[in-house]
Amino acid sequence: MSKNIILKAENISKQYRLGQVGTGTISHDLNRWWHQIRGKENPYLKIGDTNDRSIVGSSDYVWALKDINFEVERGEVLGIIGKNGAGKSTLLKILSRVTAPTTGGVKTKGRIASLLEVGTGFHPELTGRENIYLNGAILGMSKNEITRKLDEIIDFSGVERYIDTPVKRYSSGMYVRLAFAVAAHLESEVLIVDEVLSVGDAEFQKKCLSKMGDISKGEGRTVLFVSHNMPSVKSLCNKGILLEHGKIIKDDKIDEVITKYMTNDEISSFEYENNECGLKSFEILNSKGVQSINISNGEDLTMILTLEIKKANPDFGFCIAIYNEYEELITAINSYHINEKIINLKRGQYSLNVVVPKYVFNTGLYTVNFHFNSISGVIYKKMERITAFNIYDDGYRRGNKYSGLWPGKVSIIPNIYINETA
Numbered sequence: 001m002s003k004n005i006i007l008k009a010e011n012i013s014k015q016y017r018l019g020q021v022g023t024g025t026i027s028h029d030l031n032r033w034w035h036q037i038r039g040k041e042n043p044y045l046k047i048g049d050t051n052d053r054s055i056v057g058s059s060d061y062v063w064a065l066k067d068i069n070f071e072v073e074r075g076e077v078l079g080i081i082g083k084n085g086a087g088k089s090t091l092l093k094i095l096s097r098v099t100a101p102t103t104g105g106v107k108t109k110g111r112i113a114s115l116l117e118v119g120t121g122f123h124p125e126l127t128g129r130e131n132i133y134l135n136g137a138i139l140g141m142s143k144n145e146i147t148r149k150l151d152e153i154i155d156f157s158g159v160e161r162y163i164d165t166p167v168k169r170y171s172s173g174m175y176v177r178l179a180f181a182v183a184a185h186l187e188s189e190v191l192i193v194d195e196v197l198s199v200g201d202a203e204f205q206k207k208c209l210s211k212m213g214d215i216s217k218g219e220g221r222t223v224l225f226v227s228h229n230m231p232s233v234k235s236l237c238n239k240g241i242l243l244e245h246g247k248i249i250k251d252d253k254i255d256e257v258i259t260k261y262m263t264n265d266e267i268s269s270f271e272y273e274n275n276e277c278g279l280k281s282f283e284i285l286n287s288k289g290v291q292s293i294n295i296s297n298g299e300d301l302t303m304i305l306t307l308e309i310k311k312a313n314p315d316f317g318f319c320i321a322i323y324n325e326y327e328e329l330i331t332a333i334n335s336y337h338i339n340e341k342i343i344n345l346k347r348g349q350y351s352l353n354v355v356v357p358k359y360v361f362n363t364g365l366y367t368v369n370f371h372f373n374s375i376s377g378v379i380y381k382k383m384e385r386i387t388a389f390n391i392y393d394d395g396y397r398r399g400n401k402y403s404g405l406w407p408g409k410v411s412i413i414p415n416i417y418i419n420e421t422a
Helices: 026-037 088-095 128-138 143-157 172-185 195-199 202-217 230-236 254-262 335-342
Strands: 005-017 061-073 077-081 103-108 112-115 190-193 222-226 239-244 247-253 277-285 294-296 301-309 316-323 329-334 348-356 364-374 379-392
Touching: 005 088, 005 222, 061 088, 061 222, 061 247, 077 088, 077 202, 077 230, 077 254, 088 112, 088 222, 112 172, 128 143, 128 172, 143 172, 172 190, 172 202, 190 202, 202 222, 202 230, 222 230, 230 254, 230 364, 239 254, 247 254, 254 364, 254 379, 277 364, 277 379, 301 316, 316 335
Parallel strands: 077 222, 077 239, 112 190, 190 222, 294 379
Antiparallel strands: 005 061, 005 103, 239 247, 277 301, 301 348, 316 329, 316 364, 364 379
């Protein structure tokens, strides 16, 4: 590994046998052994279904992960995202040495602290204080190192009153508070955090995200973070990996990875049509007329949709619904506003340009739903997440020193007229 690479995953794959604990049957074990003594590959590595929980497979074996390769630099914050069952937790368990890969390996420099689920590494009969020492020892810390950090850990956790109480009496939130405090403050080079922070309250989640930012930026340590909360991932991480069916489908800057995740690929390559109409394409263009997923809030945004009218219909309409990253509806652009033009469309194919002026959308990630509907509001066809785009701040209004989130869900520069009254 190069000097700045602290963690490297090489050709990691993980295979499980469904419905079995261990390797399965004696015949399979003998078959593996027979291949091994002859210097041949495990025969069961050549079979197995893709990790797709939505379909019925034909094999007793499934690949939870397949051919995973990536590198993480020192001080980098890597977000690992994907749908439930994509292989995120399996990958973190392999990186944390909780389970071994079927093929491939992990190279690391330094110690790894991980928080994979509530109570990981804690003994329920021991007190919170004793578990801090136990957890630190598991991570390879000396007693003096742990003692030096003890007060800081207890203070951050917010469970000082119960620190000498057995943790079996802790609530799940208290468990997470103490576990994160231990993992974050002990001197490991890599911190791995799974979805467990969602158990804590909003105040503590914010505190944890701030601490992870300090760990990477201030202390130069590396963080691997798994979450379904896209705003948290976006604010904390600078790089991302998107997993789908046990494979990496995107490894890029975090904005690009989140946009890929938020966009429904099955619909993004869509061509929907029925006997009366069809949506052939939908594109987002910046002010230069170039298709882009990253748009400055200081430029007009243009949506170009191509419609096919097969049968004139006076009750025909459509709606473009735009949602923010919290899945809140920001606006609905409806053909009601240009109704007299739409209802008079004859058979043919049409390109419609929908222009949104600059300084309307606030910074953040947005997804687009498209509906074919009647004028009375009946939805004929609803297509979700047909595309996504990211709005970034151009730094104009407050200067680059203060660029970033503008308060509120929308961002407006109004015309203000000052009239002298006296």
